[in-house]
Amino acid sequence: MIIAVDGPTASGKGTIAKALAAHFGLPHLDTGLLYRAVGRQVQLAGGNPDDAHLALAACDFPDSLLDDDILRSEEVGGYASRVSVHPAVRRALYERQRAFALQEGGAVLDGRDIGTVIAPEALVKLFVTASVTERARRRWLEMTGRGITVDLEVIEADIAARDERDTNRADAPLRAAPGAALLDTTTLGRDEAIAAAIAEVAAHIA
Numbered sequence: 001m002i003i004a005v006d007g008p009t010a011s012g013k014g015t016i017a018k019a020l021a022a023h024f025g026l027p028h029l030d031t032g033l034l035y036r037a038v039g040r041q042v043q044l045a046g047g048n049p050d051d052a053h054l055a056l057a058a059c060d061f062p063d064s065l066l067d068d069d070i071l072r073s074e075e076v077g078g079y080a081s082r083v084s085v086h087p088a089v090r091r092a093l094y095e096r097q098r099a100f101a102l103q104e105g106g107a108v109l110d111g112r113d114i115g116t117v118i119a120p121e122a123l124v125k126l127f128v129t130a131s132v133t134e135r136a137r138r139r140w141l142e143m144t145g146r147g148i149t150v151d152l153e154v155i156e157a158d159i160a161a162r163d164e165r166d167t168n169r170a171d172a173p174l175r176a177a178p179g180a181a182l183l184d185t186t187t188l189g190r191d192e193a194i195a196a197a198i199a200e201v202a203a204h205i206a
């Protein structure tokens with residue numbers, strides 16, 4: 001069984017995907033991490049993420065980079081969003097994601113284009129959203145909790161810019177796949193959102 005979980009940044013899709021994987025005993029891939037690793041590799045080289053050639057060369061990142069906590073930073077997230085615009089980068093990362101989706105027994109993948117491009121045949125497709133204000137609040141709480149001082153307005157502007165880029169790029173824009181179940185987590189707590197996602201998957205299995 002393939003479960004595709006798509007949605008914008010800080011919508012709760014990662015938490016939901018991880019919980020679904022644990023509940024249904026499936027391996028999980030956070031595909032955003034791959035784009036973050038490419039972005040980080042460009043950053044390490046001091047390059048411009050808008051340069052398609054540099055971004056493509058960075059797709060050759062070492063696997064050890066995926067374990068680096070710095071990938072979770074807002075700054076690397078911004079680089080990831082910029083390198084992910086290039087079709088050549090998306091093509092370079094396609095096979096790895098596709099192979100993960102097709103492994104025996106199935107898998108849970110979360111990202112932006114899992115239900116539309118990577119695994120359109122997924123048995124269950126979820127599109128997880130929440131308001132920009134709520135997503136900014138969550139990200140702010142998470143960062144403040146980690147001891148990072150940051151303005152809520154700055155986070156909100158950054159999230160809005162990222163949404164704009166992800167939604168309006170020509171190649172694999174952020175969209176709900178046909179047949180995807182919409183899960184708006186704006187007013188849901190963590191456990192409620194997870195329970196709603198599990199119920200959605202269970203309904204498909206039944």
Ligand code: C5P
Binds near residue numbers: 009010033
């Ligand atoms: O999900 P996360 O915030 O970690 O993703 C970082 C960036 O990588 C996103 O803003 C998006 O531009 C890009 N991305 C993508 N396709 C995916 C996953 C992430 O374009 N499947």
